[in-house]
């Protein structure tokens with residue numbers, strides 16, 4: 001696709017959207033990422049008006065209500081942002097004849113499968129967040145516009161609100177830490193996800209569809225915490241003694257899938273995207289966050 005007009009990016013202050021805007025601008029790809037003061041995903045008029053007096057080549061929706069536990073008590077707000085707003089964006093895109101990329105999540109699955117999920121596996125979200133994201137996927141699919149739904153998981157970035165930054169904060173303050181060791185997934189760099197989204201946007205498929213993108217390999221939250229603390233220790237930072245625990249020992253308002261692994265075979269075949277190993281991708285983020293190794 002020749003990009004003739006700017007790409008409209010929502011959620012440009014978030015982990016994935018932020019990385020996307022940075023990378024695109026570095027490459028001279030024109031993007032515009034209005035903040036929520038200009039494009040508020042809880043306000044349908046605000047979404048529609050982003051298409052008035054503007055010409056976009058594509059929309060990449062990285063905005064979302066991502067507070068998984070809080071969603072259990074803010075279902076309506078999560079539904080508006082994750083389900084209703086993507087539908088309005090997609091229908092606006094359809095009216096302007098442009099495609100939409102919708103970012104989605106492993107939480108559309110219940111995690112009961114023993115191997116990585118493929119795009120054709122049936123969805124069965126366990127909580128409100130997953131249900132609203134699934135409804136967002138459905139709204140985009142039914143909009144009749146050219147679309148690509150890209151599901152990802154376990155997103156990490158140097159400055160976002162994520163597991164890595166929680167571990168760095170707690171790790172520096174505590175002498176012992178217990179971390180869940182029976183949920184399995186693949187830590188994924190916001191930078192690598194953003195690269196994949198740009199690659200999909202630049203080679204938009206004629207037929208819409210759903211693809212999975214994560215980094216490669218697998219880990220539990222415990223494995224990821226251990227990797228983060230090793231990186232801290234190498235830099236002379238103090239780290240806690242790490243204890244593996246079960247999900248049952250760490251109850252949260254929202255249930256999480258036991259297996260969050262997503263198969264990336266389809267995106268590799270269809271877009272020639274080759275996910276890096278998660279350790280390599282996360283080490284790059286750890287360097288940004290903690291500085292070069294001592």
Ligand SMILES: NC(=O)c1ccc[n+]([C@@H]2O[C@H](COP(=O)([O-])OP(=O)(O)OC[C@H]3O[C@@H](n4cnc5c(N)ncnc54)[C@H](OP(=O)(O)O)[C@@H]3O)[C@@H](O)[C@H]2O)c1
Nearest residue numbers: 011013014015016036040041063064066103105152153155
């Ligand atoms: N984080 C994960 O581990 C994870 C895992 C799987 C899939 N995903 C999916 O990946 C995508 C990106 O996630 P992320 O981690 O980058 O999210 P994030 O860091 O939480 O960022 C969310 C973005 O959405 C924006 N937003 C929220 N409510 C809004 C509203 N009412 N109007 C306009 N903008 C609003 C936020 O803006 P403000 O800065 O103004 O709040 C922020 O820019 C989402 O679709 C998410 O569901 C994430």
